[in-house]
Amino acid sequence: MTSTETPPGIVDSRPAPVDPYYSHFATPLSPAELRAHQQRILDIPAYRYGLPARLLFWTAGKAFPQGRSFEFFAFVELVARVPYMAWEHVGHIAQTQNHRDHAFDRKIQDRVVLARDEQDNEFWHLLIMEEFLERQGYKRRWFLDRVFPQLLSIAYYQLSWLLYVASPAWSYRLNRDFEDHAMRQYATFVAEHPEFDTMPWESAYKDDYGHHATIADLLRQIALDEEVHKQHSETYLKRGARFSRRHG
Ligand SMILES: [Fe+2]
Ligand SMILES: [Fe+2]
Numbered sequence: 001m002t003s004t005e006t007p008p009g010i011v012d013s014r015p016a017p018v019d020p021y022y023s024h025f026a027t028p029l030s031p032a033e034l035r036a037h038q039q040r041i042l043d044i045p046a047y048r049y050g051l052p053a054r055l056l057f058w059t060a061g062k063a064f065p066q067g068r069s070f071e072f073f074a075f076v077e078l079v080a081r082v083p084y085m086a087w088e089h090v091g092h093i094a095q096t097q098n099h100r101d102h103a104f105d106r107k108i109q110d111r112v113v114l115a116r117d118e119q120d121n122e123f124w125h126l127l128i129m130e131e132f133l134e135r136q137g138y139k140r141r142w143f144l145d146r147v148f149p150q151l152l153s154i155a156y157y158q159l160s161w162l163l164y165v166a167s168p169a170w171s172y173r174l175n176r177d178f179e180d181h182a183m184r185q186y187a188t189f190v191a192e193h194p195e196f197d198t199m200p201w202e203s204a205y206k207d208d209y210g211h212h213a214t215i216a217d218l219l220r221q222i223a224l225d226e227e228v229h230k231q232h233s234e235t236y237l238k239r240g241a242r243f244s245r246r247h248g
Contacts, residue, residue, distance in 0.1 A: 021113055021117070023117050023120075023121075024114075024117055024118075024121075024228055024232075025117065025120075025121040025225055025228070028209075028210030028211070028212060028221055029221060029224065031213070031214075031217050034217050034220035034221055034224070035220065037220065037223070037224050037227075038187050038190060038191070038220045038223060041183055041184065041187040041223055041224070041227060042184075042187050042188065042191065044184075046184070047180075049177040049180075049181070050173055050174060050177055052159070052174050052177075053174055053177030053178060053181065056152075056156070056178070057181060059152070060072070060075065060076075063075070063144045063148050064144075068185055068188065068189040068192065070129055070132040070133055070136065070138070071133060071138055071140075071145060072185075073125075073129045073185070073186070073189075074126065074129035074130055074132075074133055074145075074149075075145070075148075075149045076182055076185070077122055077125040077126035077129050078126055078149045078150075078153055079149065079152060079153050079156055079178075080122045080125070080126075080178065080179075080182065080229075081119050081122040081123060081126065082153050082156045082157045082160060083156070083157075083160040083164075083171060083174070083175045083178075084115040084116070084118045084119040084122065085115075085119060085157060086157050086160035086161040086164055086171075087111065087112075087115040087160070087164055087171070088112050088115040088116055088119065089161065090161060090164045090165060091108050091109075091111050091112040091115065091243075092112065094108050094243050095108050095109070095112070101245070103245075104243075104245050107243070107245075108243055111236075111243070114232060118229055118232065121225055121229075122229075124205060124208055124209045125222055125225070127205055127208075128203060128205055128209060128218070128222075131203055131204065131205065135202075159174075160174070160175070167241070167242075168236070168241035168242050168243075169237055169241035169242075171241075172233040172234075172236050172237050172241050173233075173237065175229070175230075175233045176230050176233040176234055176237070179226045179227070179229040179230035179233065180226075180230050182223075182226040182229075183223045183224070183226035183227045183230065184223075186219050186220075186222050186223035186226060187220070187223045189219060190216050190219045190220055190223070193216075196214060196215040196216035196219065197214055197216040198214065199214060199215045199216070200213060200214060200215075201213065201214055201215045201217070201218045203218075
């Protein structure tokens, strides 16, 4: 028998394929579903955000006094990815420290995978907003549209990382507030612009994100994604924010 021959008793076929990771954002909704969700989001009672979130929104308001606009949302999406990056990073550190506890490490992996999934979803939001700015011929302000979002993202990453290490509930609460704010901003933006319902959405990212026909439906889908992000943070707040062998 040569080394390339299959030993006797071994079935020479490929093993069953592994299940790919499930993405929470892989199924775009229909126009009717999206309109219903937009209205539902607009009807959700507002609540008072925590101090870090209020400080963040106040700072954003100074940089973008024009409020809801594609340049404002490009800023939001740049910053939105950051907590998920920090959580993924902390998850990897926890896995390294606990590598002999296989079951616990596997459990942490579920959070790492979810953080990646959310990060990717925010990334498509970001590229879509950047594409809008390019097509509109928006003239970027050197400090407020370039330097400021980068600086804030660095600070927000450090804050999310430190909060997640010190008390994950603080980091999840801050992110819940951020996502709640984002979902309301998108839903309101569409309500303020009825013309978006008749404007076709042309994009290089349709295969990546979803083949929505109009700009209104695209923005409604993004609002709903933001709500899903918020719900994931709320779930961990309820189940136990800290990595735990027993719960969470
Ligand atoms: Fe987003
Ligand atoms: Fe988000």
